[in-house]
Amino acid sequence: MEQAIEARNQRELKAFALDLGFDLFGIADVTGLRDDFLLEPATRDRFGLAVSLGKRLSDAVLDDIPDHPTSIYFHHYRQMNFFLDRGALLVADFIQKRGSRSLAIAASQIIDWKKQRAHVSHKHVGRAAGLGWFGRNNLLVNPDLGAHFRLVTVLTDMLLEPDALLDRECGVCRACAKACPAGAIKDTREAFDHLACFEMLQEFRKKGHTTQFICGICVRDCRGPKPCDQLE
Numbered sequence: 001m002e003q004a005i006e007a008r009n010q011r012e013l014k015a016f017a018l019d020l021g022f023d024l025f026g027i028a029d030v031t032g033l034r035d036d037f038l039l040e041p042a043t044r045d046r047f048g049l050a051v052s053l054g055k056r057l058s059d060a061v062l063d064d065i066p067d068h069p070t071s072i073y074f075h076h077y078r079q080m081n082f083f084l085d086r087g088a089l090l091v092a093d094f095i096q097k098r099g100s101r102s103l104a105i106a107a108s109q110i111i112d113w114k115k116q117r118a119h120v121s122h123k124h125v126g127r128a129a130g131l132g133w134f135g136r137n138n139l140l141v142n143p144d145l146g147a148h149f150r151l152v153t154v155l156t157d158m159l160l161e162p163d164a165l166l167d168r169e170c171g172v173c174r175a176c177a178k179a180c181p182a183g184a185i186k187d188t189r190e191a192f193d194h195l196a197c198f199e200m201l202q203e204f205r206k207k208g209h210t211t212q213f214i215c216g217i218c219v220r221d222c223r224g225p226k227p228c229d230q231l232e
Helices: 002-020 059-063 071-097 122-128 175-179 194-206 217-221
Strands: 024-029 049-056 102-105 110-112 149-156
Touching: 002 024, 002 049, 002 071, 024 122, 049 071, 049 122, 059 071, 059 217, 071 102, 071 149, 122 149, 175 217
Parallel strands: none
Antiparallel strands: 024 049, 049 149, 102 149
16 A cells, blocks of 8 residues: 555656656655754654755756856856756645645755755765766766756655665766866766865856856766767
């Protein structure tokens, strides 16, 4: 009986999210991630599942990025956050109206500026939801979209079946590493140089390319492993 309810809930929720315009949908078991959530303990512990939602970025906007972020990309980034936040709110409302608890987490809201942390790590939730794997660029990489998407999260206690982790990796592709102007992307994700990346973001901001700490260059060149599988 419970499995039937989970299947129905998942089917209806996914259809609703895709109708809103989301391109990626997954369910994550977040019980192992909750200790890192920057939420009140009572709120954090109430939710064992999360809906991970992704929206594809514009290829044309990304292709317009030269060796620094552009005003077009900055505007696209902000509009994408607006879409994600609005969509997450509607998904959370959909869940609540069906008798379950839900909490939409902002797509881009830094709570701990020193450590650059938000309420919830969307990419960790997305990985747990089977939407991708962590690439060399320290981003979530999807097999179809590469890193050409942004994520948002809705925490919930609705009866849903978590998706399986995606057993994939970047393989021989190093497009992001070749493009990174800071040299922050190394051979493994663990070796990613966070400081070098952040210093480059500061430089972009200092030069007036953007008023926010964004880049977009490694996102632009990360199209997933498919085009790179045959590289030597």
